[in-house]
Amino acid sequence: MSGLPREVLKWIQSLDLTWQIKQPKWDLTNGYLIAEIFSWYFPQDIQMHSYNNGTSLDSKQKNWDLLKLFIKRHKLEIPEELIEGTIHCKEGAAPSLCERIYELLTNRKWVSDRVKKQSPEFEVDFTDSAYQMQLPMHARSTASKAIKNNLRVTEIMADPNLILSAQKAQKIINDHIQHRNIERLENPDRFNVKPTVGEKCLRRPPPQPSQPTFEAESTQHTFTGDPSQKPGGEDNPLPMSREPSVQFKEIEVKQLDKSALYNMPIQGY
Incomplete structure (x- = not known):
């Protein structure tokens, strides 16, 4: 039985089911063995003569409709994604469902990578992406092959909505492109990706301007007015000058004697 932990495997073998589970992906898809597991713990609620061990989509839907009513009646916390993934034979869905049922019926906490995915922090992913990452690059699926592997025919038959099917296919293509x-x-190097011009350019940090030192005399200014508009404050910082200070010499100007103007003779008289 591949894909099941040893503890879960020993528990299933102890139930003495009608058929041995060899491949959970295919053996649990119709829900018959799931109903038989529940019948050992709820014999009054599960009647095995009501379930059909067929492989058609109609048999699967009838069996799982009865199981969904039973799960809802007993308020068993089983995610809908696990049930839908098991019905449509998604990768990893059936083993995750067995682990979840093992926890509910035996009251034992089993923590694995698949169970962690069911927590709110993780997104449910029942695709073959993990298997594809193990293959060499030349053997990995193309976009059309990815749709064929991850979008089952039973999904389209169960819900023939063309818009929903197109959305599922588009999501698979987006994941493939990513x-x-x-x-x-x-x-x-394998895909011959050449660096862009921006990646080739040498990036250097911008030069930091040096802080000039001012003399004590140049920092003394008198200002009258609004204090918020004072030069040198946070709103109006003083301009920094890198030129050396220039000293000016005071020039003395002699005033003209006005009395000499009155004593001068006026020409023409």
Whole structure:
């Protein structure tokens, strides 16, 4: 039985089910063995003659409709994503469902990578991305192959809404493009990615202006008016000058004697 932890495997074998679970992905998809597991703990609520061990989509839907009513009646906390993923044979959905049922029925806490994904901090992802990352780059799926692997025919048959199917396909394509972009960043030589002009340019930090020192006399200013508009404050800082200070010499100007103007003779009289 691949994909199940040892503790969960021993617990399932102790139930003595009708059929042995070899591949959870295919053996649990119709819900018959899931109903048989619940029948050991709730014999009055689960009647096995009401379930069909068929492989058609109609048999799956009928079995899981009864199981969903049972889960809702007993208020069992099983995410809807686990059930839908198990019905449509998504990667990792059936083992995660078994681990969740093991916790609920045995009251034992089992923590694994798949169970952690069901917590609110993690997004449920039942795609084959983990398997694709293990393959070499030349063997990984293309966009069309990714849609075929992750979008099951039973999903389209169960809900024939064309808009919903197109949205699911578009999400798979977006994830595929995102993974390809990550591959290009991690392996630029393989994809012949050349650096841009901006990446080739040498980036240097901008030069920091030096702080000039002022003499004590130059810092003494008299100002009258609004204090908020005072020069040198935070709003109006004083301009910094790098030129040396210039000293000016005072020039004395002699005043003209006005009495000499009155004593001068006036020409023409």
